[in-house]
Amino acid sequence: MGSAADSRVEKSITRAAEALFAAQRSSGSWPNRRPTSVMGTAGALTALHLADRERSHDLVDRGVQWLLGAQNADGGWGGSVGTATQVVPTVIAATALRMAAPHRTGESVRRALALVESHGGVEALPDPGMTHVTSVFLALAELRDMRDLRRVPLEVFLLPPRLWRRRLSFSVPLLVALAFIQRRHSRPKGLPGMLDRPAGRAGLRALQQVEIAETRRGGYGGDNWLASAVCVGLSRAEEAPSRATLDVVDYLRSNVHADGSWHLIQGLDLIGSAYVTRGLAEAGYADDPRLVRARTWLRGCQQDEASPVFDAPAGGWSWEGPRGWPNLLDTAVVLSALTTGGVEEPDEQLRHGLRWLESRQDRKGSWGTFVPDTAFPNDGPCPYATAQCVDVLAENGTRRHDPRIRRAVNWLLSRQRTDGTYEALWYRGLTPGTAMALVALSRVGLADHPVAGRARDALVRAQLDDGSWGPGRTGGLGDDPSTGTVEETAWALRALLASGMPADDPRVRRAADWIASAQRPDGLWQPSPVHMYIRDLTYYVDGLIVHGLALKALGSYRAALAGAASEGREVS
Incomplete structure (x- = not known):
């Protein structure tokens, strides 16, 4: 029998989808309204x-x-x-x-x-x-x-x-x-x-x-x-x-804006739209014509020219669109959104993008953000980016024993901190890195590996009393370890579910209920400064990514509930 919390989640998904589709442009993209900087x-x-x-x-x-x-x-x-x-x-x-x-x-x-x-x-x-x-x-x-x-x-x-x-x-x-x-x-x-x-x-x-x-x-x-x-x-x-x-x-x-301010980064519609597209697909709208239009728009933003500064071939994506700086992490997120299109949609861009992503892997098996094998500390290698790349490649059929996946997994296994957590170069704190690493390890069949177990335990320990997650104790100016955010809670919830934690576990249910209860009257969620502009020193707010992450987590939770019910396990 479903609980009141589960009913709230169902309504939350429907309200968010209605609000997002109402804001969608005719091109298929979404406007990314971010606070000025x-x-x-x-x-x-x-x-x-x-x-x-x-x-x-x-x-x-x-x-x-x-x-x-x-x-x-x-x-x-x-x-x-x-x-x-x-x-x-x-x-x-x-x-x-x-x-x-x-x-x-x-x-x-x-x-x-x-x-x-x-x-x-x-x-x-x-x-x-x-x-x-x-x-x-x-x-x-x-x-x-x-x-x-x-x-x-x-x-x-x-x-x-x-x-x-x-x-x-x-x-x-x-x-x-x-x-x-x-x-x-x-x-x-x-x-x-x-x-x-x-x-x-x-x-x-x-x-x-x-x-x-x-x-x-x-x-x-x-x-x-x-x-x-x-x-x-x-x-x-x-x-x-x-x-x-x-x-x-x-x-x-x-x-310049009318109030005399400027944004930090102007062109984040693409990456935000990719998160929203994947989130809506996880929430049950993968075949909706409006989401088909979104994926078509994302395909049209694939870069068709090489980048001499980054020595990158054509085939990746930038946060700005068909032009701009080709970015490994953003490319992986777009490919994740395109993966939900199914066999009935053109997949030339998907295959080309996957080959591009594979070609940008570091020699040691990791991925950074712009330049493979870079020595620049704010680029790579990054546990979060590596896990995101492993997740999308494995989801698209690259086997666990493929040399590229094997090297990446071995690198991830070696990069876990002593407390079970993982770092992320582009998101604050340890919650996103730990969550994404757990998702990737689970994707390739290693949910029962001791390293995955330590990552899962670290996430469980970090859950706040109200069911949410925040950055944890980073010691950095501007971080509040006592306050949860929708983004960090969504990352953690999806990871726990991916690792096999049942949907009726009280910790999982409290997290899903917290995300649903954090929804605004307009059907969307308040973004938080969790996105890293300068590593550990400056954060920014993204207005779209929060919605995609929330829907992906709630959609995963609903699917897990349905799976438990179909197996005959009581969900109460």
């Missing part, structure tokens, strides 16, 4: 103030007012309005205010810098790269001496790309920008000084290679903060044509 806004203010001051004065003034209104009571800023304070967005916001409006923002800046110092300053950041980035922006605001900072060597771009691609990965635009900013204040001496002019031209060529594949001119990865940093760098590079700087300025000006 502190980093995006602060970056745009800095860039427009330094590179387009006269023409963009009104935009800068409105942005200053927005940032002042977004400041938290403790003096800091989080990734978006109302989110917990983190050091990196606080530094970027404070330096933007000091540069753009020093006379009317002095007290706000003072409070922000005092908060940063109370946490050990930027030197205490766990990522040396972000210590350098924030120090450069402090120097731009005349709060540090640029000459005291470690120099970013532009001359590395005089080497063949194969020698720097794996070390720099997706950081190429930012590193070129930082090098140009620093160079304006302090010219290198000795051999680097002799190579300075050709190195500057080589840096510009690297930027041009990145921009070849952009969705829009001047938009680097659709990322307003990154585009802003590039804009500042270009405005300080004498080799750069003025048109290059103006392209970024025009891009930023076109993206």
Whole structure:
């Protein structure tokens, strides 16, 4: 006999599906309405103030007012309005205010810098790269001496790309920008000084290679903060044509919102739509014509050109659409959505995408995000990404003993932390990494392996009293281990079910009931800042992914209930 909680889940699925289909575009995609960003806004203010001051004065003034209104009571800023304070967005916001409006923002800046110092300053950041980035922006605001900072060597771009691609990965635009900013204040001496002019031209060529594949001119990865940093760098590079700087300025000006703010990343409709498509399919709508249209749209976004910067062939997907930066994790999510199409739908793009994903596996068996075998710490290898790739390849017929799956599984088995958890590079805390690893191990028939058992036990221990999951105790500024989120609860619930935990287990039922009870009156769920922008340092909110994750978890729960009932086991 079904319980009231199960009835609530059934109604929750129906309401969410109705709300999502009502919001679907005629193309088959969904609009991804995300909160505007502190980093995006602060970056745009800095860039427009330094590179387009006269023409963009009104935009800068409105942005200053927005940032002042977004400041938290403790003096800091989080990734978006109302989110917990983190050091990196606080530094970027404070330096933007000091540069753009020093006379009317002095007290706000003072409070922000005092908060940063109370946490050990930027030197205490766990990522040396972000210590350098924030120090450069402090120097731009005349709060540090640029000459005291470690120099970013532009001359590395005089080497063949194969020698720097794996070390720099997706950081190429930012590193070129930082090098140009620093160079304006302090010219290198000795051999680097002799190579300075050709190195500057080589840096510009690297930027041009990145921009070849952009969705829009001047938009680097659709990322307003990154585009802003590039804009500042270009405005300080004498080799750069003025048109290059103006392209970024025009891009930023076109993206501003009526309230004076900017998004962090503009083009996340594709990845969000992929999550929603898979979630609706898990919830019982796989054959619905509206979902068929969504999969058709996703197929049409497959990239048909190679990416020279990432040395990637055609066949992957980017978060932006048919153009942009080919991304291994996003490709795996899109392929997961296409997998639900069945044999009656064209599968050329699915097969091509699976081959592309296989070709991007690291030598050790793992997957990262952009460049295989990269040494760049914010790219890969990643337990979550590896597990996601194993899951979609195995779901599409790659056997457990296939060398690619075997190497990936062996890598996952070796990467478990002593407490049974797994990390994730692109989501906060340990819940998503642990959950996705458990799903992958279960997919290939290893749900009873001791490693899978430890991961399952770790998830069970981390469940909060109300039935939800949060990030756990990370020790990071901005994480609240006592509060659950829909995203993290959905990841954990699906993993426990995939590993064989019965649907009538009280822990499973409480999780499903919590997700259903968290549903808003409009039928959808409130997104939380669980998505990693800068590893362990800055989070952002995604408006669509939460719905896909929630529906996938609730759909899995409903299927497990039905399976238990069909086997004759009482569900009460």
